[in-house]
Amino acid sequence: MNYKIDLHTHSYGSPDGGLRLKHYKYFLEHKLLDYIAITDHNSIEAAQKIQKELGDLGNQIIVGEEIMTSQGELIGLYLTTKIEPGLSAKETVIQIKQQGGIVYVPHPFETLRSGISEAFLSEIIADVDIIETANGRAYVQNRSRLARQSAEQSNKVMAASSDAHGRYGWGFTFSMIDHEPSKTTLVKTLKTAALSKKRVGIGIIYPKLNRFTRLFTRK
Numbered sequence: 001m002n003y004k005i006d007l008h009t010h011s012y013g014s015p016d017g018g019l020r021l022k023h024y025k026y027f028l029e030h031k032l033l034d035y036i037a038i039t040d041h042n043s044i045e046a047a048q049k050i051q052k053e054l055g056d057l058g059n060q061i062i063v064g065e066e067i068m069t070s071q072g073e074l075i076g077l078y079l080t081t082k083i084e085p086g087l088s089a090k091e092t093v094i095q096i097k098q099q100g101g102i103v104y105v106p107h108p109f110e111t112l113r114s115g116i117s118e119a120f121l122s123e124i125i126a127d128v129d130i131i132e133t134a135n136g137r138a139y140v141q142n143r144s145r146l147a148r149q150s151a152e153q154s155n156k157v158m159a160a161s162s163d164a165h166g167r168y169g170w171g172f173t174f175s176m177i178d179h180e181p182s183k184t185t186l187v188k189t190l191k192t193a194a195l196s197k198k199r200v201g202i203g204i205i206y207p208k209l210n211r212f213t214r215l216f217t218r219k
Contacts, residue, residue, distance in 0.1 A: 043082060107138060
């Protein structure tokens with residue numbers, strides 16, 4: 001059996017995110033995705049809340065965090081405690097591992113979206129678990145080819161994820177795995193994953209739209 005997994009999404013817990021409980025519920029109930037990581041910017045509060053409120057479906061939610069390090073963004077998956085932003089990439093990796101989490105590198109080498117540089121990635125590569133080689137919002141600056149080369153050269157597993165910040169255009173960029181994922185099996189399972197790389201289209205405008213909307217409304 002195959003499972004569609006998206007390891008990079010942003011709920012209302014991100015300043016520029018707009019995915020809500022109803023969206024995660026709909027996608028899981030209708031099998032548009034089978035497992036979803038909520039990776040809000042510098043926060044895990046909304047991810048934990050959504051996971052709990054989904055009841056049994058919450059077992060298909062992975063609590064993560066997209067952390068702004070002093071050298072670019074990193075994602076920690078399967079976290080139980082928030083990791084503070086502003087630490088070095090090395091210290092951030094240490095804190096992810098201390099929680100038994102998985103180190104995921106989102107949109108590497110992109111400067112417009114705070115991707116980690118090649119030089120800093122090389123400093124932490126031994127402890128990196130997954131490199132994102134396809135990002136659903138990679139339009140203006142797409143470093144997918146370079147990310148794939150880096151993953152191949154360092155023998156790291158790859159993933160395709162949406163980086164979705166809203167409902168429309170979501171569900172096209174994901175990894176297809178053949179076993180149910182867990183903290184201990186995800187990386188191994190991704191070794192044989194098929195990657196769906198279709199990008200989110202109109203969904204690219206969500207971050208700016210969400211920030212603008214929040215100037216006038218409450219979350």
